[in-house]
Amino acid sequence: MTASGTLPRAGIMHSKFFAGIPDHDQQLIIGIAQERRVSAKEVVIQCGDKASCLFLLFEGNMKYYRVTERGEELILWWLTPGDVFGLATILKNPPRYMGSAESKKECKLWVWDHASIRKLSGVYPQLSENALRITLGYLASYVDRHTGIATKTAEQRLANTLLQLGHRTGHAHATGVDIDITNEQLGSLSDVGMFTTSRVLSRWERAGTIAKARGKVCIHAPERLLKD
Amino acid sequence: MTASGTLPRAGIMHSKFFAGIPDHDQQLIIGIAQERRVSAKEVVIQCGDKASCLFLLFEGNMKYYRVTERGEELILWWLTPGDVFGLATILKNPPRYMGSAESKKECKLWVWDHASIRKLSGVYPQLSENALRITLGYLASYVDRHTGIATKTAEQRLANTLLQLGHRTGHAHATGVDIDITNEQLGSLSDVGMFTTSRVLSRWERAGTIAKARGKVCIHAPERLLKD
DNA sequence: CGGAATCTTGAGCGGCTTCAAAACCTGTGG
């Protein structure tokens, strides 16, 4: 998809949420938001609560997840700068959040409460349209992920996830692309167990395709992961 | 969720797509649609095509699916009267359909082309809002389905799917609720292989919980499926 | 330094899938 850049310069943010909205109006919309700083491991929205705020992450990253009955957490989405969540808030009588959101490291967010975003989307229908486009995008990603479970092996799924993370949240580097993620989280995003994840990554490391460190993966040879 | 009834009386259709829109305007919107009749096994939209039409199914039922690389089809959604698909059409520069839609039996649809639905959603912003709500609903269902794969057994997933189908597309009956579906399709919707599906259903039949026939399932004791 | 989180490695197992083959049902056309 279109790579949403990360240019939080002077309040300008390149997010799909603002697509088609002139810079000037964008400033105004952001002006109405409340800026919020959260430290690592803070839970910003709670699964099941009625949607009351819409968030735009413009610095840091978060995980959007759901806790299963057995207490494990299933990661639904890895939020990166430019991502919006809590989109249900834009609706008249908002449904519930379908997952929880927790910061991975220190983050900065813009927050609109229900009343504000309602007023804004009245004035700028483009916001509603963007919300729909983004939601359809999430749905499409999800369908892909689901198709993957049914048709691909654990290894292929891990490869895909790594590549996508690579260019959504990866820090380019001389020797490759760095990604901050633990084996367990990577596994959850790929629907693969933690142990299998470890084994597959080890294999790739031995082959020189990637390098590993605690809570970090560096992709050296993306092309080798591509043979899905 | 809210049971979308099936009352196609005199052009009135109880669909979430028309929520909050007065009957009179609803008539007008439907008036602009092209009514289309399709016979069984007809492909109405093709995965990957650019979204050019929005559909509302008001009679019959269809499957929304995707064909995997191995040629099998993965059913994403079972469309029943009141359901809308091709929602991407409502966007300015529409993305692609993410699956194909095929009629299961004879169906009746209302169809809006891109230009029409755009004009309409300009006049009735409620349509856009409904589209967003519906899309979020699909997303939520999908998250549930996905969670199920990760946490539930094949049997539990089949039970859930049956129950949901039961009250979305089931024909109530003296002895139970009839559902028109083959083992294979039921399996696909539950992410379970055809053989396992057959075995589980047989077990339930022996227990008297359901009755089976070719391409049909009749639920006698829904409560017995509920122990998920 | 100690404790907590992360990662590794092996061994064993198990729920489902896969494969094969046959029985079955249903509509069609001779």
Next chain:
DNA sequence: CCACAGGTTTTGAAGCCGCTCAAGATTCCG
């Protein structure tokens, strides 16, 4: 009316991918 072809369902047997469990090694951080 019967036979046939195509789709659907059943049953058994075999196998495997990835999970589970256990235990230890490693890294990080206060």
